[in-house]
Amino acid sequence: MAELGHDVVGIDVDAAKVASLSRGVAPFHEPGFDELLARNVESGRLRFSTDFADLAHAQVHFIGVGTPQVQGGYAADLTYVNSAVASLLPHLNHHVDGPTLVVGKSTVPVGTAATIAETIAPTGALLVWNPEFLREGFAVQDTISPDRIVYGLPKDPESAGTAQGVLDDVYKQLIAAEIPRLTTDYATAELVKVAANSFLATKISFINAMAELCEATGADVTQLAEAIGHDDRIGKKFLRAGIGFGGGCLPKDIRAFMARAGELGVDQALTFLREVDSINDRRRDHVVNTARDGLGGTFEGKKVAVLGAAFKPDSDDMRNSPALDIAARISGEGATVVITDPAAGPKLRAARPTTHVADDAYTAAAGADVVLLLTEWKQFKELDPTRLKDAVNNPWIIDGRNALDPTTWRDAGWTYTGIGRP
Numbered sequence: 001m002a003e004l005g006h007d008v009v010g011i012d013v014d015a016a017k018v019a020s021l022s023r024g025v026a027p028f029h030e031p032g033f034d035e036l037l038a039r040n041v042e043s044g045r046l047r048f049s050t051d052f053a054d055l056a057h058a059q060v061h062f063i064g065v066g067t068p069q070v071q072g073g074y075a076a077d078l079t080y081v082n083s084a085v086a087s088l089l090p091h092l093n094h095h096v097d098g099p100t101l102v103v104g105k106s107t108v109p110v111g112t113a114a115t116i117a118e119t120i121a122p123t124g125a126l127l128v129w130n131p132e133f134l135r136e137g138f139a140v141q142d143t144i145s146p147d148r149i150v151y152g153l154p155k156d157p158e159s160a161g162t163a164q165g166v167l168d169d170v171y172k173q174l175i176a177a178e179i180p181r182l183t184t185d186y187a188t189a190e191l192v193k194v195a196a197n198s199f200l201a202t203k204i205s206f207i208n209a210m211a212e213l214c215e216a217t218g219a220d221v222t223q224l225a226e227a228i229g230h231d232d233r234i235g236k237k238f239l240r241a242g243i244g245f246g247g248g249c250l251p252k253d254i255r256a257f258m259a260r261a262g263e264l265g266v267d268q269a270l271t272f273l274r275e276v277d278s279i280n281d282r283r284r285d286h287v288v289n290t291a292r293d294g295l296g297g298t299f300e301g302k303k304v305a306v307l308g309a310a311f312k313p314d315s316d317d318m319r320n321s322p323a324l325d326i327a328a329r330i331s332g333e334g335a336t337v338v339i340t341d342p343a344a345g346p347k348l349r350a351a352r353p354t355t356h357v358a359d360d361a362y363t364a365a366a367g368a369d370v371v372l373l374l375t376e377w378k379q380f381k382e383l384d385p386t387r388l389k390d391a392v393n394n395p396w397i398i399d400g401r402n403a404l405d406p407t408t409w410r411d412a413g414w415t416y417t418g419i420g421r422p
């Protein structure tokens with residue numbers, strides 16, 4: 001937003017994050033982000049604070065706080081959203097030229113926006129629900145050049161027109177660049193977001209289900225994905241079979257969507273998402289079982305190298321990471337597990353001092369009985385199989401992301417096991 005020329009204050013209750021951001025240091029990994037942050041902090045267009053009073057004179061208030069899964073259930077925890085709205089309330093009627101807008105970006109159960117709109121109504125501020133579609137690691141690119149923008153607007157046409165005008169002004173460069181902008185009611189905008197993530201999760205589980213069939217028949221899921229992907233109606237993207245989806249969003253969003261459908265009495269509409277979730281879990285089991293079987297039925301006394309801790313490359317996010325889950329299960333069964341990850345490694349070491357974290361793949365693989373590639377970082381795709389072979393006890397690699405060329409690795413003397421590949 002600052003890069004688009006706006007005067008921006010970022011508020012967070014986490015003082016350490018605010019301090020770090022104020023120094024121009026991002027508390028997460030995104031290629032190229034630190035430079036952009038530092039440039040805008042230096043220019044004075046971007047400030048950070050823990051004090052809601054610092055946004056009293058802002059005209060537009062974006063809410064992007066977390067909506068994690070509730071402890072012990074599937075539903076979304078709205079504590080943080082409700083608390084942010086409560087903290088905002090006393091500052092909403094201070095504004096200056098023109099109407100004040102609250103803009104919801106967090107991913108929420110359908111119906112949340114209507115409740116927030118009622119809460120803020122006495123202040124005169126208007127609510128727009130403007131779901132966020134960015135991918136971690138590409139947050140800036142996806143913000144400046146999104147596929148589309150969606151505004152969930154108030155029912156009353158006059159309020160809707162006013163709110164749309166203010167937000168159009170915020171996004172004026174994007175609108176000038178002819179990025180599609182769709183206007184809907186609140187419920188549709190909320191549903192667009194969870195529908196999009198559910199579709200993406202379904203695509204991944206679909207191809208992982210095909211991987212199960214390929215494993216049973218000796219077929220190759222990477223060729224299958226390429227062949228079906230040539231059909232434009234299917235498309236090639238999001239058909240990479242592997243250990244499945246993780247992260248802070250897809251898993252919790254499909255579960256919260258199922259929980260909300262249940263509350264609305266239409267749980268049957270989304271029972272397929274339960275299957276999407278199970279297929280996803282089964283891929284993790286598959287890797288653990290394959291490794292155990294290949295090591296003679298037990299992990300006891302074995303050494304396992306795990307390449308990758310983040311839920312995907314170009315991110316240091318380890319929330320619901322398939323890689324970490326697999327590593328933890330194998331370690332729980334008695335193996336010595338050494339993990340390496342170019343961005344998440346230092347965070348993992350700090351958060352879990354008892355976990356063995358190595359600086360690079362060659363060190364992690366020293367003496368390993370099996371190497372598991374679980375996050376397809378560029379650094380791992382470019383590993384030298386001959387050098388890695390010298391480090392290990394047994395040259396066996398399970399490529400949980402189908403990221404390597406099987407022939408190259410086999411030619412270098414490795415036993416190569418992919419996902420859904422012969």
Ligand SMILES: NC(=O)C1=CN([C@@H]2O[C@H](COP(=O)(O)OP(=O)(O)OC[C@H]3O[C@@H](n4cnc5c(N)ncnc54)[C@H](O)[C@@H]3O)[C@@H](O)[C@H]2O)C=CC1
Binds near residue numbers: 087105108133
């Ligand atoms: N991470 C992503 O790529 C995307 C996330 N989303 C959605 O955006 C929301 C946020 O996601 P993340 O950034 O991943 O979560 P996060 O948990 O990484 O960050 C949320 C931030 O909100 C702060 N916070 C909590 N309560 C607060 C309060 N009352 N006032 C001010 N700050 C508060 C937390 O300290 C934290 O820094 C979620 O609803 C998520 O589903 C949507 C699209 C992409």
Ligand SMILES: O=C(O)[C@H]1O[C@H](OP(=O)(O)OP(=O)(O)OC[C@H]2O[C@@H](n3ccc(=O)[nH]c3=O)[C@H](O)[C@@H]2O)[C@H](O)[C@@H](O)[C@@H]1O
Binds near residue numbers: 132137241248
């Ligand atoms: O709501 C959100 O938070 C975001 O969730 C995802 O973004 P993100 O979680 O950053 O990551 P993705 O690139 O979508 O990957 C998600 C997971 O799926 C896995 N994946 C992805 C693609 C694929 O073909 N196969 C596959 O297993 C990745 O390894 C990763 O674990 C969506 O892509 C974003 O559009 C959305 O805004």
